[in-house]
Amino acid sequence: MRTIRDLMRMEGRVAVVTGGAGYLGLAFGEALVEQGARVVVVDLDAAACAERADALSKTGVACLGVAIDLADPSSANEIVQRAKERFGRLDIVVHNAALTGASSVSGYAVPFDEQSLEAWNLAIQVNLTPAFRLVQEARPLLEQHGVGSVINVSSIYGVVGPNMNLYGGTAMGNPAAYAATKGALISLTRYLATVLAPRIRVNALVPGGIERAQPVAFSERYVGLTPLARMGREEDFKGALAYLASDASSWVTGQVLAVDGGWTAW
Numbered sequence: 001m002r003t004i005r006d007l008m009r010m011e012g013r014v015a016v017v018t019g020g021a022g023y024l025g026l027a028f029g030e031a032l033v034e035q036g037a038r039v040v041v042v043d044l045d046a047a048a049c050a051e052r053a054d055a056l057s058k059t060g061v062a063c064l065g066v067a068i069d070l071a072d073p074s075s076a077n078e079i080v081q082r083a084k085e086r087f088g089r090l091d092i093v094v095h096n097a098a099l100t101g102a103s104s105v106s107g108y109a110v111p112f113d114e115q116s117l118e119a120w121n122l123a124i125q126v127n128l129t130p131a132f133r134l135v136q137e138a139r140p141l142l143e144q145h146g147v148g149s150v151i152n153v154s155s156i157y158g159v160v161g162p163n164m165n166l167y168g169g170t171a172m173g174n175p176a177a178y179a180a181t182k183g184a185l186i187s188l189t190r191y192l193a194t195v196l197a198p199r200i201r202v203n204a205l206v207p208g209g210i211e212r213a214q215p216v217a218f219s220e221r222y223v224g225l226t227p228l229a230r231m232g233r234e235e236d237f238k239g240a241l242a243y244l245a246s247d248a249s250s251w252v253t254g255q256v257l258a259v260d261g262g263w264t265a266w
């Protein structure tokens, strides 16, 4: 029987992390390189991608930044081709990019009646469609070494509805398109898990709210409704990502792992 240390090793493997230059993208990138995987950092801003890839490469594992707009229909093909050209393989896809509730896109994180169809459609293009298209493009590579693992980053709001009382007196919002796309990622995860088995595993990660200097009134209400009595920190997600990406979870597919301090437990 392999040790836990061996089961978590990902030396030689290659991972794509969308939204890789963001907050959680950093935790995911670190979790992967710390276990030996090379990471393709995909995000909008070229300088941010390069900087993040350089920082991750300092561990001694080569990483690559790919600046691209995931709303562009050709982006999935380009990302997979860039990974293939640079590293010759692709084993792990983490779809983490999203228009989050903190997005400033017009017509998005605003009261329900003001949410626009344009913002709704953009959220589908960024939050949901890449999870479909990236896996379609990457399937042959993901199957090649028999260790293919796909992780879709959903949210507690893909599982339960928002408690709008949390936001009273703040400028924060919780868009319908966020809930719809994050819920759809869970359904897509189950679809892909059965259709792509047994060569590729597909699971969803469900983060709860992360501390980001939100208004105190919001944070206090949020913490009061969280069994583990605090908001999340980026490092809370490293273990779950390393587990789902590696052989430590090699008999796990189609599952939804909440890392939320117990938010969805009641």
Ligand SMILES: NC(=O)c1ccc[n+]([C@@H]2O[C@H](COP(=O)([O-])OP(=O)(O)OC[C@H]3O[C@@H](n4cnc5c(N)ncnc54)[C@H](O)[C@@H]3O)[C@@H](O)[C@H]2O)c1
Binding pocket: 018, 019, 020, 021, 022, 023, 024, 025, 042, 043, 044, 045, 068, 069, 070, 071, 095, 096, 097, 098, 099, 100, 126, 153, 154, 155, 156, 206, 207, 208, 209, 210, 211
């Ligand atoms: N922060 C939280 O409390 C929380 C809670 C639950 C779920 N999540 C989920 O975790 C994931 C990461 O969130 P985060 O908090 O790190 O936010 P973040 O904004 O730091 O990360 C999202 C990244 O996606 C990138 N992105 C957005 N649109 C893009 C596009 N069109 N093309 C390419 N990249 C694009 C952004 O540039 C950003 O770097 C998201 O899927 C989010 O929904 C976050």
